[in-house]
Amino acid sequence: MDPTLTQALAQLRSALPIGLRHARALLQRCAGNPQQAAELYKAELLQVLMEKSGLPHHQARQYLHSAGYDLSRALTALDEARFTLTQRILRHHHQDKPRALDLIAQAIETAEQLPRQYWLDFERLDQLPAALRCFMVIHEWLAFEQWEGFDSALHFHLPQAIAQLRHLQLDALAHTLEQADQRQQHLRQAHADERHVELAIRIQQDPLFDACQTRFNQQRTQLDEQLYAWVERHMAQFPA
Structure with missing residues (x-):
């Protein structure tokens, strides 16, 4: 490579975060x-940021300058200025709602300094x-149910x-859990003389209990x- 071009590339890339191929071009x-x-290159970035953000020229230029002309950093800074943490999570993960909900739960746990002993x-x-x-x-109850199983979750802060x-107006789902809990308690009382493993198998194989678990799995999808x-309805109470 021409030494002059090599020097120019080094100078350009030391001044701006630009890829080698684009720098050569x-x-x-x-x-x-x-x-x-x-x-x-700065003009290109400015145009891209204005198109993506709708910012006027002078504001877009200020964001780019503050971000060292790193477009990704500028967009992140703009998001942080425009949206709360919860809003950003919903915007970036709207196609993966379970992931969004996990991130919001983590944000609440951090913001509220919630104590955790595994749960x-x-x-x-x-x-x-x-x-x-x-x-x-x-x-948290759903996380426990996914980790420990439906029958165990009935003993984990069920009320x-x-x-x-x-x-949340999910009365049908609440009723399903109540029925499952009642059936499990009935079986435990009726077969109190059985060993723990035998009783657990009996509960799992019980048609009424199984029907409750099946309904729960069907209703769980809407949760x-x-x-x-x-979260969208009560955004003001969620982490900013």
Whole structure:
């Protein structure tokens, strides 16, 4: 490679975060002048940012300058200025609602400094504002159910989970959990003399309990949509 071009490339890329191929193309257009190539690249970035953001020229230029003409950093800074943390999560993960809900739960846990001993402290969750309490109780209960299984989840803060499901107006789902819990308790009392493993198998194979679990799995699919909509309706209470 021509030593002059090598020097110009090094000068251009030390001044701006630009890829090698693009830098070469700009230098060819500018007869090897790195200063002209840099100004041309800045103009390109400015046009892209204005189109993506709708910002006027002077504001877009200010964001780019502050970001060292790193377009990704400029867009991130603009997002942070325009949207709350929760809004940004919803915007960036609207096609993956479970992921969005997990990130929002993590944001709440951090913002509220919630104590965790593997699972969150539900007494502390009860002290959260109503919208956050509803979201976090259901999210944590669902996380437990996914990890430990449906039958075990019936012993994990079930009254709180049912109360918040009703608060979310998911009465059918709450009723399913109540029925499953009642059936499990009935079987445990009726077969109290059986060993733990045998009783667990009996519960899992019980037709009525299995029907409850099947209904739960069917109704579970709507829960992410409901929680997502809940966040949108109560955005002001969620992390900024």
